[in-house]
Amino acid sequence: MSLLVLTASAVDQIAEALTSEELERLMATIFHRLSSGKGFTSPHRSSVTMEQHTTLFMPSRVADIGTAVKVVSVPAASDSRGLPASTLVLDEATGGVKAIVNARSLTALRTAAGSVLATRLLTTNEPITLLAFGAGKQIEAHVNMHLRGFPSIKSCTIVNRSINDRLKKLVASLCERYPNIVFNYTSASSSDHLAMGDTTLPDLVKCAQIICTATSSTKPLFRSEWVTPGTHINLVGSFKPTMIEVDDELINRAGKIAVDSREACAIEAGELIHAGLRKEQMVELGDLVSEDLSPLTSICAEVRAAGDVTIFKSVGVGLQDVAIADLVVSRANDMGIGVRVEDYD
Numbered sequence: 001m002s003l004l005v006l007t008a009s010a011v012d013q014i015a016e017a018l019t020s021e022e023l024e025r026l027m028a029t030i031f032h033r034l035s036s037g038k039g040f041t042s043p044h045r046s047s048v049t050m051e052q053h054t055t056l057f058m059p060s061r062v063a064d065i066g067t068a069v070k071v072v073s074v075p076a077a078s079d080s081r082g083l084p085a086s087t088l089v090l091d092e093a094t095g096g097v098k099a100i101v102n103a104r105s106l107t108a109l110r111t112a113a114g115s116v117l118a119t120r121l122l123t124t125n126e127p128i129t130l131l132a133f134g135a136g137k138q139i140e141a142h143v144n145m146h147l148r149g150f151p152s153i154k155s156c157t158i159v160n161r162s163i164n165d166r167l168k169k170l171v172a173s174l175c176e177r178y179p180n181i182v183f184n185y186t187s188a189s190s191s192d193h194l195a196m197g198d199t200t201l202p203d204l205v206k207c208a209q210i211i212c213t214a215t216s217s218t219k220p221l222f223r224s225e226w227v228t229p230g231t232h233i234n235l236v237g238s239f240k241p242t243m244i245e246v247d248d249e250l251i252n253r254a255g256k257i258a259v260d261s262r263e264a265c266a267i268e269a270g271e272l273i274h275a276g277l278r279k280e281q282m283v284e285l286g287d288l289v290s291e292d293l294s295p296l297t298s299i300c301a302e303v304r305a306a307g308d309v310t311i312f313k314s315v316g317v318g319l320q321d322v323a324i325a326d327l328v329v330s331r332a333n334d335m336g337i338g339v340r341v342e343d344y345d
Contacts, residue, residue, distance in 0.1 A: 001091070003344035004099040004329060010338050011102050014331050015109055020149040023113035024120065026327060028286075028293040030062070030319045031114070034261060035286025039063040042318045052076055053084075060318030066092060066326040070103055070318065083107070087325040096345050099329045099338075103321070108141035110324040111314055114285065115142055115234040116149045118258050118312035119210060121288050121300050123232050126152035131208035133188070133221050133245070135160040135167040138214035138236055146210060147178055155182040157204055159221075163187045188221065202226045213237050213245040218270075224249035229308035236314045238270040246311075251275035255306030258283050260314045268315045285312070 006014075033039055042060040049055075053073040061067040072085040085103035090096065119127075130146055130153050132139045139158065147153055156174070160167045163185065171185045188201060205211070205226035213221055215237040224247050227233070237245045251257065251271055259265040262282045265272055272282070288300050304310055332338045 001094060001096050001098070001343075001345040003097060003341040004332065005339045005341060006099065006101045006328065006332055006337070007339070008102040008104055010332065011105055011328060013337060014328050014335065015105065017331065017335070018109075018327070020113075020116065020145060022327075023109070023145070024117045024149065025293060026323050027110065027114045027117050027320065028289045030317075030323045031117075031260065031284065031286035032289050032291070032293065033062060033286070034317060034319055035284045040319055045318070058318045058321065060322045062319050062322045066090070066322055068322045068325045070107075070321045070325075072103070072107070087321055089325050089329050099325075099332075101325050101328060103325070105137055105141070106324050106328065107316070107321070108137040109145075110320040111138060111236050111316060112141035112145040113324075114260060114314055114320065115212060115236060115312060116145045118234060118285055118314075119146065119232055120149065121285070121295050122258060122304060122310040122312065123210070124304070125209070125230070126150070127209040127232075128152060128154050129208050130156040130210045130212070131204055132156065132158045132212045132214075133160075134158075134214040134237065135164070135170050136214060139212065140170055140173075142212040142214060142234065142236070143174060144177075146212070147181060150210075153181065153210075155184070157184040157186065157208075159186055159188050159201065159204065161188060161215075210234070215245060216243060217245050218242055219244060220247040220250075221245050223247060224253060227253075227309055232310045232312075234312045234314070235269075235271060236316075239268050239315050241268070241270050241273045243270040244274055246271050248275040250309065251277060251311065253307045253309050254311040256281050256283050256303045258285055258288065258303060258310070258312040260285055260312075260320075261317050264315050264317060265313055269313050272313060 040062045045056050045058040055073045059069040067090040070087045087101045087103045089099040091098040205222045211233045259282045
């Protein structure tokens with residue numbers, strides 16, 4: 001049995017060929033399956049602590065799609081290189097490993113695809129302004145996916161803790177890729193609003209129609225009172241109770257929160273836990289789409305009507321990793337991409 005190895009560059013090449021529509025549909029399939037409670041196995045992740053990292057092991061299986069195990073190492077200190085991650089994809093017939101996929105960017109891609117799906121389901125207008133907090137892989141993927149998914153967006157501002165090389169490189173690459181979009185960047189921790197004149201953070205938040213956050217913050221990034229009614233917010237940074245990206249008031253303004261997994265968010269989503277959100281106030285994204293994956297307009301409208309802003313909170317679920325890895329491996333085979341180790345087993 002051969003083994004397919006997909007490096008980070010190979011995965012990036014394949015990801016470039018994937019359309020926003022197919023990625024959104026893939027996530028809709030996964031979230032609908034999750035909410036149905038049938039056709040999947042996804043045990044809680046286990047972990048091993050090393051000197052410099054905590055390594056997480058996340059196995060999952062989705063019937064008719066596949067089985068995979070993602071291994072992610074979370075560094076003890078901030079690392080500009082992001083999180084080392086690999087996904088083992090198993091052969092359903094033999095039980096052996098048929099592919100190993102570099103998952104550094106895949107995790108961000110599948111998370112961003114889920115956020116874009118949520119934005120589409122919960123936004124009724126054509127957004128023009130996008131505001132993003134953070135400068136890592138998640139924000140890169142979220143900005144890319146939203147610009148691809150919503151051609152109406154004309155301007156994007158990225159806010160980071162500091163104006164560093166990573167932020168500048170990210171904005172430079174976005175400017176090159178989307179020459180018709182106006183990009184700005186600034187620091188949340190200083191007054192040096194580069195290329196933005198006298199614009200302040202409250203101004204940026206007030207003007208934003210979509211806000212995406214992907215940081216490791218333990219305190220709110222902005223105040224609820226700055227957020228204009230009708231804004232949609234995607235929160236993907238926090239994954240444990242001590243992490244918080246927005247304040248309690250903003251959570252309460254939404255009334256109902258769209259989530260990837262009600263069970264996971266109840267124990268991992270710091271903002272929702274801190275605000276005392278009850279499980280019945282969480283609506284899974286999978287409950288917003290029908291069996292044929294079309295939007296359930298009445299339920300989407302109910303979530304929108306529950307408050308004056310809409311919020312999607314994601315902590316990530318293993319089924320997403322299975323689906324995106326399976327798609328990438330299938331596309332790699334079609335495109336003849338990757339290194340194949342013959343007679344691996």
